[in-house]
Amino acid sequence: MARLIMKFGGSSVADGAKLRNVGELVKGLSEDNEIVVVTSALGGVTDDLLQCARTSADGGKVEDIATFVDRLSKRHIQALMEAVKDPEILKELKEVVIQRLSELEKAYIGICYLGELSPRSIDRISSYGERLAAPILSGVLRDLGLKSRHYTGGEAGIITNSDYGNGKPLEKTYDLLSSRLVPLEGVPVVTGFIAEDERGNITTLGRGGSDFSASLIGAAIGADEIWFWKDTTGVLTTDPRIVSEAKNIPVISYREAMEMSYFGAKVLHPRAIEPAIRKGIPVRVKCTFDPQDPGTLIVKEGAAKEDVIKAVTLSRNVALLTISGAGMIGTPGIAARAFAALANAGVNIIMISQGSSEANISVVIDEPQAEAAEIALRAEFPTTIVREISRNKDVAVVAVVGAGMVGTPGVAGRVFGAMGRSKINVLMISQGSSEHNISFVVSMGEAERAVLELHREFGLESGAKR
Ligand SMILES: Nc1ncnc2c1ncn2[C@@H]1O[C@H](COP(=O)(O)OP(=O)(O)O)[C@@H](O)[C@H]1O
Ligand SMILES: N[C@@H](CC(=O)OP(=O)(O)O)C(=O)O
Structure with missing residues (x-):
């Protein structure tokens, strides 16, 4: 039985059908493996949250906030109604969504009246995407008969400095994660991207930071592999949106993957590989919509074929x-x-x-x-x-x-x-x-x-x- 971390990005959990698909994927894999799930916000939600925060601070109207929050609520309620069948779980999840969004609305109104948006407030606002997604995905897993509970990054043990927008995890994160998550009970679902500082304020790990969260958890709990589930068939030779003939790279070294992400390949967060390297854990990038495809394996130097240019x-x-x-x-x-x-x-x-x-x-x-x-x-x-x-x-x-x-x-x-x-x-x-x-x-x-x-x-x- 292998211990695996499975990170699902926004494109993999964008709506109810996709959330259900992820649930079924995890259920299938959980028969032979111990799994921790890390989820991002539903696709596009973080961008929307940030956009509304900026407009609110910039002379926005309170009525527009209500309209935005209502739209967000409809999107999440629709997703969970499509993804979950059990009426008890549905009721519980609806309450979570309503309660979290009412908190969010108050935060926006505060920003609107003050006309101020601090880095700390930006992190708090942008955390809501993952804080809505994790309870829903955990509910989907329970609906499919698995045992599951959800955690925020901070609750799971990811503690950073107070560099809002780009929090650096403190060394104690590794011990905290392992003492809070292990022994694994069922399939825990942890929010990606967000963490907490030592004062308990929400921090974030930078845009696209859910990959980094998954890698931190993997290194802390001694995972055998860390899997990033994306909307592409792995790490490709270039961005498929620029070159449609871009090909999958079957095996790539940690170093090459880091260089690629540092120089703009959006497929991985630039720091996502660091914790995996620390423990020598192989990382896989796989396509949620084609799970049988082997994707890309990211491993230590020497194990990957050394093409001149990858x-x-x-x-x-x-x-x-x-x-x-x-x-x-x-x-x-x-x-x-x-x-x-x-x-x-x-x-x-x-x-x-x-x-x-x-x-x-x-x-x-x-x-x-x-x-x-x-x-x-x-x-x-x-x-x-x-x-x-x-x-x-x-x-x-x-x-x-x-x-x-x-x-x-x-x-x-x-x-x-x-x-x-x-x-x-x-x-x-x-x-x-x-x-x-x-x-x-x-x-x-x-x-x-x-x-x-x-x-x-x-x-x-x-x-x-x-
Ligand atoms: N070299 C690359 N290989 C794969 N995808 C890339 C590459 N460069 C840029 N991309 C883009 O990165 C996106 C990453 O996938 P996505 O599923 O959006 O990530 P996440 O699930 O973390 O949000 C792809 O849709 C693709 O357009
Ligand atoms: N939701 C966050 C974190 C993240 O990692 O998202 P994704 O996995 O969808 O890139 C963001 O949009 O930045």
Whole structure:
């Protein structure tokens, strides 16, 4: 009997029929395995919750809040009525939904009157999606005859620092999770994405963070495997929404999967693999709508085939910031000052490049932080050493990822040769010394074409050349 963590993303639990399908899938697998389920919010709910919070804070009307909450209530009640048959369970679940949504409505009204939305409130509001989904999914499992109870991430033991929106789990999380969940009784259902800080406030692990929750639980309770159930047949050679011929990658290393998610592959949360690596637990990505397909297995280095290039990724929500000026040449400490200023402003740097003339330094950062980054740099460099600070939001990062490029000459030549032939202008280049990826910046308008050309260049659609 294997111990498995099964994480279901929003697309897998988007409505009543899908919730029932997940219930049946879990029931079938629970005959031979011990299972912990981690669920995300019903697809699109987190986005809707956040949108309503922003409008409420921005002069929204109380009547609109009532309309929004009513819509959310109808969606969840309809889903549970489709997914659950037992009248007792139905009654209980309806009460949970009504009670949670009445709390949510009060929170929105508070935001509306105050006209303020703090990071802490954003986390509290965005937690409702998972806090509605977990009781429903647990109810579906009970309806199918399994024993189940539901937990919030905090109740299960995921305790983070108070970095709202991007909580970092504290070390004690591992012990707490294992003491609260083990021995497993039936099939526990834990909310993904949300946790608690030490003061008991709700925190979140960053968008898409349910993968991370599942991996933390897996590492804490000694799972044999962690399975992420998605709407694709595993990790693909690129985003299927950009290249419809994208192919499944049967086996990939932890490192490659991390690089892919870091450089924008939305299939995994960038930190999802860390806890699994810590305990060497294999991770599988499988398709909820085609459970027989083996999907992708993510394992330690060496166990995966080392293709030169395994995947091409695209990261859209970024900005390119460049500081330049002839006075920078030969002036020591400019880079240190720039990076310290950005760090103090809490800016996350994705890529760095310094021109060999030393007359400019470029960084790629998350787009929502671009304004704060520019303000921090202008405050740090009021003098003539840095003549110009420019910000370009109309850019994207394209990356090719693959462990086999280590020591393989000519990969960069092929990447940039393909860009040259396609007349795609490259604005900045970076290659980590680990040689697991080559990443570069292009204008947004050319980004998808760049992905398509590279996918073709490395024969990823046929699985042939690489
Ligand atoms: N390399 C990739 N492989 C698979 N999916 C990818 C990749 N890059 C981007 N994606 C996108 O990521 C989505 C992830 O699946 P989804 O089911 O939405 O995740 P979740 O269940 O965690 O919400 C896919 O629908 C796909 O469009
Ligand atoms: N519901 C959260 C967490 C999450 O992981 O969702 P999903 O598994 O659907 O990507 C979000 O939308 O960010």
